[in-house]
Amino acid sequence: MQEISEMKKEYILGILFFSGLWGISEALLGGVLYEAEIAHASVILTVIGLVILTFASAYFPQKGTATAIAGLAMLYKFLNAPFFACHFLGIFLTGLCYDLSFNVLKIRNRSVSAVATVYASYSLFALMITYIARYEYWVQGGFGKVLNHIGVGGTIAALLCALMVPLSHRFAERLKISLPTPFIYRRQLLPGSVLFVTAGLWVFGLAVNFFS
Numbered sequence: 001m002q003e004i005s006e007m008k009k010e011y012i013l014g015i016l017f018f019s020g021l022w023g024i025s026e027a028l029l030g031g032v033l034y035e036a037e038i039a040h041a042s043v044i045l046t047v048i049g050l051v052i053l054t055f056a057s058a059y060f061p062q063k064g065t066a067t068a069i070a071g072l073a074m075l076y077k078f079l080n081a082p083f084f085a086c087h088f089l090g091i092f093l094t095g096l097c098y099d100l101s102f103n104v105l106k107i108r109n110r111s112v113s114a115v116a117t118v119y120a121s122y123s124l125f126a127l128m129i130t131y132i133a134r135y136e137y138w139v140q141g142g143f144g145k146v147l148n149h150i151g152v153g154g155t156i157a158a159l160l161c162a163l164m165v166p167l168s169h170r171f172a173e174r175l176k177i178s179l180p181t182p183f184i185y186r187r188q189l190l191p192g193s194v195l196f197v198t199a200g201l202w203v204f205g206l207a208v209n210f211f212s
Contacts (some may be wrong), residue, residue, distance in 0.1 A: 021039030023076025058172035070095020
């Protein structure tokens with residue numbers, strides 16, 4: 001019974017750690033990219049998101065993990081950045097589609113899984129934000145904007161993720177051999193520990209929200 005409790009604590013700490021990493025990349029780097037109006041800024045954020053989810057899946061391969069991380073990453077961004085429905089939908093769909101490709105369909109080739117994840121998330125996002133949510137910026141762009149997002153942004157992100165996801169998986173597997181249990185819960189906030197870093201990420205997020 002105690003072993004199950006420890007595993008739950010390890011899982012929760014891992015989810016908080018990886019969602020904090022993804023959330024801070026979306027809040028800080030995403031904020032810079034969108035403010036600078038970088039074309040296809042979502043590509044860089046998508047690659048970072050999939051790399052983080054790949055490291056997470058090495059330690060926590062359970063179904064639903066990527067979606068849970070995406071949900072908390074959305075919360076982290078909500079605490080740190082102005083609300084943009086499209087950004088939150090993009091994060092959620094990336095996590096959901098990663099779960100479907102890697103943990104439900106279990107496509108063996110990681111490059112193919114990465115490409116499927118990107119195209120599925122980009123397609124669902126563009127169609128939902130334009131024709132279901134009817135977000136004004138996307139509605140004005142019409143079907144041409146939808147095609148551009150999927151065909152150009154999606155293709156660039158898919159190609160990059162097809163390369164980065166398998167490389168990240170190999171590195172994550174090697175890291176897991178060197179550090180098999182970094183998420184063991186310890187009450188002491190020792191500098192350099194995962195608990196310390198995770199607490200720092202979320203305290204930073206809450207502090208930015210409080211003082212902004």
